[in-house]
Amino acid sequence: MNIQHPGTAPEGGGRSRGAGRFSNNFDFLRFAAAVAIVVTHAYALRLGYVGIGLYDPFVLMGQAGLAVLLVTSGYLITASWESTASPLRFAWKRFLRVVPAFVLAIFVTLFVIGPLMTILPPVEYFGALFSPAGLATIPFFENGSAIGLFQENPWTYVNGSLWTIPVEVAMYGVVALLGIAGLLRRWGAILALAGINVLLWVAWFDDPRMAKIRFTLYFFIGAILYLHRERITYRPVVAGALLLLLGLSALTPYLTVAGLVCIPYLVIYAAHLPVPLLNNFGRPGDFSYGIYIYHYPVQQVLIQATENTLLLPALCGLSFLVTFPLAFLSWHVIERRALAAKNLNTADLRRALGLPSLPGPLTGWWAARK
DSSP: OOBOSOOOOOTTTTTOSSGGGGGSSHHHHHHHHHHHHHHHHHHHHHHTTTTOOTTOHHHHHHHHHHHHHHHHHHHHHHHHHHHOSOHHHHHHHHHHHHHHHHHHHHHHIIIIIHHHHOSSOHHHHHHHHTSHHHHHHTTTOSOGGGGTOSTTSSOOOSOGGGGHHHHHHHHHHHHHHHHHTTOTTOHHHHHHHHHHHHHHHHHTTTOTTGGGGGGHHHHHHHHHHHHTGGGOOBOHHHHHHHHHHHHHHTTSTTHHHHHHHHHHHHHHHHHTOOOHHHHTTTTTOOOHHHHHHHHHHHHHHHHHHTTTOOOHHHHHHHHHHHHHHHHHHIIIIIIHHHHTTTTOOHHHHHHHHTOOOOOHHHHHHHHHHO
């Protein structure tokens, strides 16, 4: 079976409620990627990240999951930009998709989980939380012990997953800036950014924190695959060869490079396979974002409450059983309702946000560019 030229994904990252959303497998891929990251963090938090190698199978699973999320994001966010009438509407849609659920997750973590799990008295907890040092670390709290959280756990981070959210939002900004400048469809622009990214990755390769910059390359490649989708043919033989190459590269020091070559093609190939069960996977809702933003503090709570006595399968299973209802509520109570406001027109948005109308020549220039 050949998948010649995948069609345009539904606007908003496959999350619209129209029928077009269920013509691809993006919902399933995001869900599977989020579950892989849940397993990886359960493994890492039990051990405290100590002694975990770069090529540990569980680490590679989580990195593959994050790569899948960023490839799909680059592909679908670029599709959203191309189908959106104005930069303001694009920003509004991205805001609605990311921020309401993100803010609620931080609130639940710091004002529900925090007071229940801290070893500090309430006055001291909130005093530490609202101190200059405490405010500076929101929403990650890389040192949860600063507010009396998870001090006895192998690792004290409160929600280490959230570092990717501002990075991804920055990528949205890059897409918008390139689009406004008329450079988005020029190969040189994104390739130049990717080249700079590679240089920074090489410079910081020995720093595990800064080396994370390489993951934005997956976003850029996803964007390129969307922009040039009419020129790219997706064939099973190519996907099989890339999958084999990726597997063999695990035996070499070049797995991260092979991942950048192989994973993006494989993700978009898999996203457009005509498998009805996978096409319809997201009909009950898109729970991947909720799983991603809630699982880490849930796992930390379970580790603290059980004094880290749970075996990995039990920790994975329990954390998923607790996280999934939170993700379900996040989608149905916050995310879906927020997205219902995405169809406000530009004039409505300007009135709601108190922004002045753009001059006629500027709006005409933008319409001409679109």
